[in-house]
Amino acid sequence: xxxxxRSILQRIIKKTPSKRLETIIRSWNCLSEDQLHSLNYSQxxxxxxxxxxxxxxxxxxxxxxxxxxxKLYKNHIHNPNQGTWHACQLFQAEDDALSVHFxxxxxxxxxxxxxxxxxxxxxxxxxEDGAIWVRIAWGDNFRKPNHLKPTYxxxxxxxxxxxxxxVTPKHRPFLYQALVLATRHVSIKECHLSSRSLTAMRDLxxxxxxxxxxxxxxxxxxxxxxxxxxxxxxxxxxxxxxxxAFGCGVLPKLETAVYKLETRYRGNSNxxxxxxxxxxxGVVKFSSKxxxxxxxxxxxxxxxxxxxxxxxxxxxxxxRNYFVITDKVSGATASQTPAPKA
Amino acid sequence: xxxxxxxxxxxxxxxxxxxxxxxxxxFQCRLADAIVQREKxxxxxxxxxxxxxLPVENGETRPRIDLVVFIVNLxxxxxxxxxxxxxxHLSSDYFLGKVCFVVTSARCGAVSQERLLxxxxxxxSHRCPVICAEHQTDDGVTMAATRLLTILKxxxxxxxxxxxxxxxxxxxRCTVPSDLDED
Numbered sequence: 001x002x003x004x005x006r007s008i009l010q011r012i013i014k015k016t017p018s019k020r021l022e023t024i025i026r027s028w029n030c031l032s033e034d035q036l037h038s039l040n041y042s043q044x045x046x047x048x049x050x051x052x053x054x055x056x057x058x059x060x061x062x063x064x065x066x067x068x069x070x071k072l073y074k075n076h077i078h079n080p081n082q083g084t085w086h087a088c089q090l091f092q093a094e095d096d097a098l099s100v101h102f103x104x105x106x107x108x109x110x111x112x113x114x115x116x117x118x119x120x121x122x123x124x125x126x127x128e129d130g131a132i133w134v135r136i137a138w139g140d141n142f143r144k145p146n147h148l149k150p151t152y153x154x155x156x157x158x159x160x161x162x163x164x165x166x167v168t169p170k171h172r173p174f175l176y177q178a179l180v181l182a183t184r185h186v187s188i189k190e191c192h193l194s195s196r197s198l199t200a201m202r203d204l205x206x207x208x209x210x211x212x213x214x215x216x217x218x219x220x221x222x223x224x225x226x227x228x229x230x231x232x233x234x235x236x237x238x239x240x241x242x243x244x245a246f247g248c249g250v251l252p253k254l255e256t257a258v259y260k261l262e263t264r265y266r267g268n269s270n271x272x273x274x275x276x277x278x279x280x281x282g283v284v285k286f287s288s289k290x291x292x293x294x295x296x297x298x299x300x301x302x303x304x305x306x307x308x309x310x311x312x313x314x315x316x317x318x319x320r321n322y323f324v325i326t327d328k329v330s331g332a333t334a335s336q337t338p339a340p341k342a
Numbered sequence: 343x344x345x346x347x348x349x350x351x352x353x354x355x356x357x358x359x360x361x362x363x364x365x366x367x368x369f370q371c372r373l374a375d376a377i378v379q380r381e382k383x384x385x386x387x388x389x390x391x392x393x394x395x396l397p398v399e400n401g402e403t404r405p406r407i408d409l410v411v412f413i414v415n416l417x418x419x420x421x422x423x424x425x426x427x428x429x430x431h432l433s434s435d436y437f438l439g440k441v442c443f444v445v446t447s448a449r450c451g452a453v454s455q456e457r458l459l460x461x462x463x464x465x466x467s468h469r470c471p472v473i474c475a476e477h478q479t480d481d482g483v484t485m486a487a488t489r490l491l492t493i494l495k496x497x498x499x500x501x502x503x504x505x506x507x508x509x510x511x512x513x514x515r516c517t518v519p520s521d522l523d524e525d
Contacts, residue, residue, distance in 0.1 A: 227374045230391040230400055235367070301366065302392070303420070 006053060008147050013049055018042075025052070083166055087193040087201050087319075090160040090179070092186035100157065100184055102126050109134070109182035116174045121145040131156055138171050151175070154198060155183070161205050162188070163198055192322040200252035205319045242300035245313035251292040257315055259284040260324045292316065344395060347433040348440055351406035358498035359387040359405045360490065364413035365424040367392060369446055369477045373413075376487035384500055386491070394428035408498035410436060411490060413444045414461050416453045422461065429468065439507025440497045441470045443516070444486060446477040465516040472516040 016024055022041055039051060100108075106124050113120055119139035126132050134153040137145035152165040153175070167175055176188050195201050229235065265280040288294040295312055298304040315321055360377065362370040367390070374388040387405060396404070410432065415421040425443075432441065443465045448458055465472045473489055476482025493514075497507040 224375070224378055226378045226386060227388045227390065230389055230396050230404075233397075235392075 009053070010049055013045055013052070018045075021048075084194045084196055085163050085165045085198050085201060087191040087205060088162045088164060088176075088188050089191050090162065090183055090185040090188050093160070094184045094186065097184040098158065100182075102132060102157065105132065105155075105157065105182050109178050112178040112181045113174065116177065117171070119143075119145055121147070130158070136175070138168075153179075154202075155179075156202075156206070159206060160185070161191070161202075163201060165198075192320040194321065195254045195256075197253050197255075200254055204252040204254070204316065238302055238306060239300045241306045241308060242296045245299065245308035246292050246296040246316050251290065251296065251316075253290045254292055254315070254321055255287055255289065257286040257291055257312075257321045258323070259311065260322070262324060262326045264327060291321075344398070345431060345433040346394065346396065346407065346410070346436070348407065348435050353406050353408075353498070354385075356500070357385045357387065357405070358408050358494050358500055359389065360494050361389045361391060361407045361410045362413060363391050363393060363410065363425070363428060364415070365392060365421045366415055366418065369413055369415070369475070369483075372477070372483050373444075373475075373487055373490070376483045377491060380484070380487055381491055384495065384498075386494070393424045394431035407440075409440055409442060409490075409494045411442050411444055413446065416445060416447045416457050416461070417450060419457075422457060426464065429464075437468050437470065439509075439511035441468065442490070442493055443470055443472045444490070445472060445474050448474045449476075459518070462516050462518050466518050469511060469515045471511065471514040 012024075013021065018041060025039070026036060039048070041048070043051070109124075110122050113122060113136070117138065117140075119141070121137040121139070123135040124132060132155045134155070136151045136153065137147045137149075138151065139145035149166065151167040151171070154163040155161070162179060164175070180186065180188050191205070193201055193205065261282045261284065262279050264277070286295075292315065295304075295315075299306060299308055310317075311323070311325070314323070362374060364370040370390050374390060377388055378386055389404070389407070412425045412428065413421075414425050443461060445458065445461055447453060462472055471493070473486065475486035477486075493510070495501045496505050496510045499507075
């Protein structure tokens, strides 16, 4: 068995908990019953790997292995070491775009991709919630497809959103082209939304989190008649404002919000920065384990003054977390963003 | 500027009212629950506020406040600044034993010593006691509640022994080392 297949197998076995190892190997259907029985699942994993390798046929492996890796990957999508996902959106659907179903998409996508990139290995799987997971291993004229650094792509068929993970700039145009053709659209554009958590991006873009704002009459349920709040009205007002801007309940877990400034420096003092006509380029980055929750908390506790600036509320309203601020759009300077927590 | 005054309203029978002022509004809820649950003999009312001055709208319904407690979270500079600002809105009659400072996170390693020192200096200059409270455990919250109740009963005039608030505060007021040298 070649090195690559072995490393992938090793990676899968390492990641799978021992209890599920048997079911997974059984589902690959590449070992006979006797061979399956002869495997000892309580061995240390490196020993188990050796035993498994000695019993296997390479050919049947590759197809099944990629499918398993997709499934495993999906279960580990919250693993922070796995890098960031980026969201893209398809535009200008043609008339038959809505009627594209899974098999048609698969055949079309693979055909188009193999047209432009000859050495590529594609695995696809449709999950119960309607998501299509595509795993692509890229190769070229001198190398076999590299399964150790695959590109993952997740698409929900009836929506226009695509989530991409780990694609190099060299391969990106091919991917976009195959996608656009297979989904019967005309163009694809970046959404400027990136995060480590796929579910967070999906929820944000497809509006699946609780956005409805009820008039919160009693947020702090103090049933004790002896306890009374002096500033109850203003607290409720702030809480209302925060929920309107960011949503109620559990918010999608984004990690960063980046604002790239391409504006002119405006300051009070006479220093050299003021004089030049050149743009003052800067980047403001907010990061947190759950940035939306942090911002909402800042607003509802009064740390940030209301009303909420549209620069922040557009994270949820427009579903993006990378913004470029230029002079033409508004007089947006750094002073409009709320002061960070002391 | 409307100041909060202690003696402008008539007290009620067997009732004491406490005002907890905290910028973050987190510790005060737990403390209020603990206080109200602990005291069965006296009717204790707790009012929670973020800062002074208090909203004018509540002025009519607000009972006479016997003890004002400022809760300072040493991890936040804003907490201390709000308290400093709020002191200006209290009538000077309050500082004769009806004000108390509660400090949380005093044991936290990340806190610089200057903040605790500045709280103590502030309390010492106003002749008020400082209580350090542990806000993360139930025991700590209960302990803080008990101590506050003791002070509250004295300042509301409900203490069985003939103690006045002024006398108590003279005994319990905060001191900083430079004070002691002068004395």
